[in-house]
Amino acid sequence: MSNQKKRTSEIRKSMPLLPIGTVIQLTDLTARQIRYYEEHDLIRPHRTEGNQRMFSLNDVDQLLEIKDLLEQGLNIAGIKKVFEMKKEENEHNKIGKELSEDKIRSILREEMKIAQSRLQKPSLRYGDVNRLYQ
Amino acid sequence: MSNQKKRTSEIRKSMPLLPIGTVIQLTDLTARQIRYYEEHDLIRPHRTEGNQRMFSLNDVDQLLEIKDLLEQGLNIAGIKKVFEMKKEENEHNKIGKELSEDKIRSILREEMKIAQSRLQKPSLRYGDVNRLYQ
DNA sequence: TACTGATGTTAGGTTTTCTAACATGACATT
DNA sequence: AATGTCATGTTAGAAAACCTAACATCAGTA
Structure with a gap:
């Protein structure tokens, strides 16, 4: 693996990098669902200065788990x-x-x-x- | 490592997940610079349906390399x-x-x-x- | 029947991003 | 010194994405 690739692959999975639109695509959840789960403290996405939610890969994992448990x-x-x-x-x-x-x-x-x-x-x-x- | 963590760690580094705001933070480049490099075909970010740029981690790597070479x-x-x-x-x-x-x-x-x-x-x-x- | 829980939908406002145009400052060329 | 080029800054106006809050729906439960 190249050096520069190695570098960004180490980005912490807890870094809030993704806007809700990306998360919607990754999880197939709706914005409403994601916000509802936050409202009930199942996730705690970061916020930008402008109050936009920003999610980490760990948040995405958590959302996928929520989805799975709901389906169960x-x-x-x-x-x-x-x-x-x-x-x-x-x-x-x-x-x-x-x-x-x-x-x-x-x-x-x-x-x-x-x-x-x-x-x-x-x-x-x-x-x-x-x-x-x- | 847990299973769900392993899963998202495998997300392809070429997936366009990041809006330009995130990339600005990660690279310390300005929007102007990033768009200028795209204009000159040094990067080719994806576009959403609404024409918003979306960057992959590989794009971020590429931008960091551009930055480095410029500084050299x-x-x-x-x-x-x-x-x-x-x-x-x-x-x-x-x-x-x-x-x-x-x-x-x-x-x-x-x-x-x-x-x-x-x-x-x-x-x-x-x-x-x-x-x-x- | 009435209530609850999870989600859909809509409205109105704010933030982020977009393109395009013009400005600037360093350096090169004439 | 004047002019040109390159990389970047700045601004304006429009469009996309996101925000909260409120009301709607619908299945399941009491």
């Missing part, structure tokens, strides 16, 4: 809980391991009553980022 | 030649090696007459991307 039937509260637990995990486990599948399943069980009746919409899954590749 | 005294024509030669190199050498230091020096010699009198402005160098890290 969780509601906002459930997703918030999942993120809280993930954060705790990251704080306690210096290893930086992911929220275990077991815990995810436990959350899912809690949410089952709510989720039971929801339709499983056929759409892009969390992790299906082929869209990101030209 | 090259003019637009010289930079264009450097890029042409780089492209040839990449086409002929499947190994994908960089333009050799020898060839760069040869270009620099050609440009010396022009460059001789220019001031070496003290400023950020090509490769100094600490600015990119929060």
Whole structure:
């Protein structure tokens, strides 16, 4: 890999570089949805001086995860809980391991009553980022 | 590294994700400069439907290289030649090696007459991307 | 039936970006 | 010294993108 390529590939994934329009394309969410999730503290995009939202790649990841969990039937509260637990995990486990599948399943069980009746919409899954590749 | 992080880290560096405002911050170039370089075919950013420029990380790299070469005294024509030669190199050498230091020096010699009198402005160098890290 | 949660839609205002034109300042040429 | 060129600054007016706030919708729940 060339030197200059190596350099920008190291850009921190937490840098707020992307306007909402780009994020809409990357996630297939609507502006309304993205703003709604922010309103409920599921994401916290930066703001420019002019108050425009600016998202990092980590924010995009987070949004894709929100989308995925919603499609699995969780509601906002459930997703918030999942993120809280993930954060705790990251704080306690210096290893930086992911929220275990077991815990995810436990959350899912809690949410089952709510989720039971929801339709499983056929759409892009969390992790299906082929869209990101030209 | 988590799965979702791995996913977006694979986003192609050629994807046009960044508006010019972000690029201005990343490169410390002015909008005028960036547009001028485009006018002279040193970069070719994508356009949205609404005709707004959208830049990839590779474009940012290219702009940083332009900036660096300008500071070394090259003019637009010289930079264009450097890029042409780089492209040839990449086409002929499947190994994908960089333009050799020898060839760069040869270009620099050609440009010396022009460059001789220019001031070496003290400023950020090509490769100094600490600015990119929060 | 009435309520809630997630999202759609619209309106009006602000920020960002666009092109095009003219200005400037350093350097080169005559 | 006068003129030309190159890279960049500056400005104006228009268009695109984004903002908040409010009201609408619609499925699922009580």
